[in-house]
Amino acid sequence: xxxxxxxxxxxxxxxxxxxxxxxxxxxxxLDAARRRFGEQxxxxxxxxxxxxxAGVNPALVHHFYGxxxxxxxxxxxxxxxxxxIITFALGAERDRxxxxxQPRIGEVLIAAMxxxxxxxxxxxxxxxxxxxxxxxxxxxxxxxxxxxSTILASLIQVAGLGDDAESRYRATLVASQxxxxxxxxxxxxxxxxxxxxxxxxxxxxxxxxxRYLTGDIGPADLSS
Amino acid sequence: xxxxxxxxxxxxxxxxxxxxxxxxxxxxxLDAARRRFGEQxxxxxxxxxxxxxAGVNPALVHHFYGxxxxxxxxxxxxxxxxxxIITFALGAERDRxxxxxQPRIGEVLIAAMxxxxxxxxxxxxxxxxxxxxxxxxxxxxxxxxxxxSTILASLIQVAGLGDDAESRYRATLVASQxxxxxxxxxxxxxxxxxxxxxxxxxxxxxxxxxRYLTGDIGPADLSS
Numbered sequence: 001x002x003x004x005x006x007x008x009x010x011x012x013x014x015x016x017x018x019x020x021x022x023x024x025x026x027x028x029x030l031d032a033a034r035r036r037f038g039e040q041x042x043x044x045x046x047x048x049x050x051x052x053x054a055g056v057n058p059a060l061v062h063h064f065y066g067x068x069x070x071x072x073x074x075x076x077x078x079x080x081x082x083x084x085i086i087t088f089a090l091g092a093e094r095d096r097x098x099x100x101x102q103p104r105i106g107e108v109l110i111a112a113m114x115x116x117x118x119x120x121x122x123x124x125x126x127x128x129x130x131x132x133x134x135x136x137x138x139x140x141x142x143x144x145x146x147x148x149s150t151i152l153a154s155l156i157q158v159a160g161l162g163d164d165a166e167s168r169y170r171a172t173l174v175a176s177q178x179x180x181x182x183x184x185x186x187x188x189x190x191x192x193x194x195x196x197x198x199x200x201x202x203x204x205x206x207x208x209x210x211r212y213l214t215g216d217i218g219p220a221d222l223s224s
Numbered sequence: 225x226x227x228x229x230x231x232x233x234x235x236x237x238x239x240x241x242x243x244x245x246x247x248x249x250x251x252x253x254l255d256a257a258r259r260r261f262g263e264q265x266x267x268x269x270x271x272x273x274x275x276x277x278a279g280v281n282p283a284l285v286h287h288f289y290g291x292x293x294x295x296x297x298x299x300x301x302x303x304x305x306x307x308x309i310i311t312f313a314l315g316a317e318r319d320r321x322x323x324x325x326q327p328r329i330g331e332v333l334i335a336a337m338x339x340x341x342x343x344x345x346x347x348x349x350x351x352x353x354x355x356x357x358x359x360x361x362x363x364x365x366x367x368x369x370x371x372x373s374t375i376l377a378s379l380i381q382v383a384g385l386g387d388d389a390e391s392r393y394r395a396t397l398v399a400s401q402x403x404x405x406x407x408x409x410x411x412x413x414x415x416x417x418x419x420x421x422x423x424x425x426x427x428x429x430x431x432x433x434x435r436y437l438t439g440d441i442g443p444a445d446l447s448s
Contacts, residue, residue, distance in 0.1 A: 127358075130358055130407075131358045131359060133407075133411055133412055134351075134354055134355045134358040134359065134407075134411060135355060135358065135359055140411065140412060140413070143412065144412050144413055144414060147412065147414065148414065148415070152414075165416055168415070168416055169416045169417065169420065169424075169428075172408060172414045172415070172416065172417035172418075173417065173428055173429070175404075175408055175414055175417075176401070176404040176405045176407070176408035176409070176414075176417060176429075177400070177401055177404050177432070178404065179403075179404040179407050179408055179412075180399075180400040180401050180402065180403040180404020180405065180407065180408075181400045181404065183354075183357075183358075183400070183403050183404065183407060184396060184399055184400040184403055184404075185400070187357055187358060187364065188357055188364060188367065188368050188371065188403075189364070189368055190368060190371065190372065190376075190396045190399055190400075191372070191392070191396070192389055192392055192393045192396065192446045193393065193396035193397065193399075193400060194396075196393065196444060196446065197445060199445075200393075200442065200444040200445060200446075202442075203441065203442025203443070203444070204393075204397055204436070204441040204442055204444065205397070205400075207435065208401070208432045208435070211431065211432070212428070217427065217428040218424065218426075218427025218428055219427070220420060220424040220427070220428065221421060221423075221424060222416045222420065222424075
């Protein structure tokens, strides 16, 4: 494995400069990642291409960041890896609730989202992503693919939905209410929504999430 | 009434210059309105103060624009006056549906919103307001007050809700879903939501609007 570390040309092999060299290499990778994600979108950018731009071996990028989503999260300075949080938070509730999980997934989901927003760094990152989507065409394309390929995909999986258009429609309906809640509560600060308790919001919005995920949403023509 | 027209110092009383003078006066009023709304918010700004800044009689501002909301809409270059659209669109459906209006207000509301967004100018203005809220602290305060004092107030009235905290909470829940739908569909372009038909969305989201406005949303503590 040691050879993986010695790919970057400017990286010293040992001694006090080692840490600074690794730090420079990581910065070069993150710079290349931001550029590639911005230009090619989340789906289009590859770890291979990013490594080539940064002048390092792809194995080093994998070693540092593990997955494309983790690299994206690091490049965008996200405080968490969204799909891991979803899988972790909802997976824990699924284990705890057993058969009660599926019929209560709506309230579980909105409660988890509100807990995440209570963490200042996560709320700040969420709002920064909304802002970048609202102001930059490039930001929009990147964020759309990122949300679809990671956040919605992990939501679909943890909710036990299938790999089909209806499941994706259900997940995007959920996303619309979550995004709107975040925007109305934290960006606009519409009262009394903005200072409603988490308990109030779970009671009001949980059933919406539940119906979007598992209930009757009407016969949708998603063939287009 | 003619004296009302002759308040602006630079406005010629007759002849071919009259139209240009009125146009300059209107621009001065709109400039003053943008400044006052931005600095004092929608609620804080007054027609009297705006008229003073523009060097005209308040009666002239009333004559040109009628209401503060119409002046705001003109200053922000909104293609419509939001509360008038709500009152008009929902009022027409209320007359048509009679006793069936209240139990179907959710689908009526989301269908009206989707029809409004189909008009390019309205969609553009909606997205511009979201953007200004997402990027400017000043824009946020102004927009929050405008949305609360005009859009949500007219929604509460046409829905037959009361003048209390629970009604305002219901209206802000509706706003959260509408804003999120607009953001997910038109800004992010999340698929398949972005290309779902209006009929699909009315079937999926109408019941959400209905429950937020008239259904069980849990016991909310809105005393704060």
